[in-house]
Amino acid sequence: MKRLNYPISINNLDWSFGYNEILKNITVNIERNKFTCIIGPNGSGKSTFLKNILKILEPEKNKVFVFDKDIISYKYKDLSKKIASVPQNTVVDFNFSVMDIVMMGRSPYLNRFEAEGEKDLKISKKAMEMTDTWNLRDRTINTLSGGERQRVIIARALAQQSDILVLDEPISNLDIHHQINLLNITKELSEKENITVIAVLHDLNFAIQYSDYLILMNEGRIVDEGLPKEVITHDNIKNVYDIDIHIMNNPITGKPHIIPITDTTA
Numbered sequence: 001m002k003r004l005n006y007p008i009s010i011n012n013l014d015w016s017f018g019y020n021e022i023l024k025n026i027t028v029n030i031e032r033n034k035f036t037c038i039i040g041p042n043g044s045g046k047s048t049f050l051k052n053i054l055k056i057l058e059p060e061k062n063k064v065f066v067f068d069k070d071i072i073s074y075k076y077k078d079l080s081k082k083i084a085s086v087p088q089n090t091v092v093d094f095n096f097s098v099m100d101i102v103m104m105g106r107s108p109y110l111n112r113f114e115a116e117g118e119k120d121l122k123i124s125k126k127a128m129e130m131t132d133t134w135n136l137r138d139r140t141i142n143t144l145s146g147g148e149r150q151r152v153i154i155a156r157a158l159a160q161q162s163d164i165l166v167l168d169e170p171i172s173n174l175d176i177h178h179q180i181n182l183l184n185i186t187k188e189l190s191e192k193e194n195i196t197v198i199a200v201l202h203d204l205n206f207a208i209q210y211s212d213y214l215i216l217m218n219e220g221r222i223v224d225e226g227l228p229k230e231v232i233t234h235d236n237i238k239n240v241y242d243i244d245i246h247i248m249n250n251p252i253t254g255k256p257h258i259i260p261i262t263d264t265t266a
């Protein structure tokens with residue numbers, strides 16, 4: 001196979017649950033060290049797409065490549081060094097402390113019964129400081145608010161120090177301060193720490209503002225991809241979300257900014 005060395009390369013991927021075809025012929029390359037956002041309406045297949053690149057769902061052979069290697073030939077630990085994820089709804093059953101949860105991010109680097117060392121602690125502490133969770137370290141996870149818990153799960157993913165960070169609606173539980181903080185952290189990871197970020201975001205203006213590349217999905221297909229200004233068009237948004245929008249030029253970022261046209265704005 002020609003070596004392309006994309007962090008993720010997907011080649012005619014289909015996915016069905018029973019007779020229900022969810023992903024239809026997805027072909028896309030994810031660029032290294034960029035912030036790529038996947039947008040699209042509820043049920044369009046975004047999470048199913050992410051689950052295929054995390055091997056939570058196992059694609060067929062020759063469909064999903066991670067750094068040129070077929071994902072199905074990765075061992076779990078090796079894949080965990082390449083990709084870390086922040087799932088949509090993380091259920092943490094046990095009464096672990098925040099510190100324990102973040103340290104779990106280090107497990108791909110440890111042997112079976114090996115305890116974490118100084119280096120793991122240092123990396124975990126940095127991840128917790130970045131996500132504003134260091135002060136929560138001794139709390140048990142089930143005593144935290146939804147947003148605090150979300151930040152801890154993000155800290156765990158950062159502690160994993162993988163090349164690719166996959167986030168499924170990471171800001172849905174967060175207040176505006178922590179939303180921006182999280183997006184800033186992930187953007188900085190892609191710009192300064194050589195990390196490839198793939199995020200599903202529902203907020204189109206945040207998606208435009210933060211992403212280098214947008215993938216627009218609808219009904220299991222990629223209907224458009226490119227720079228935010230190429231993908232965010234009246235036609236695309238009408239076609240996929242069935243809403244009319246006004247597109248402005250954001251005076252601060254110079255990027256598009258959309259305003260949905262509703263009864264109150266018309």
Ligand SMILES: Nc1ncnc2c1ncn2[C@@H]1O[C@H](COP(=O)(O)OP(=O)(O)OP(=O)(O)O)[C@@H](O)[C@H]1O
Pocket residue numbers: 017020022040041042043044045046047048049
């Ligand atoms: N385990 C499953 N079994 C059957 N159908 C499923 C399963 N998981 C997802 N689906 C269906 O696949 C479709 C796509 O779901 P998916 O979660 O990928 O969409 P999404 O774009 O992430 O949606 P949302 O924005 O609402 O999170 C939906 O119709 C969903 O009901």
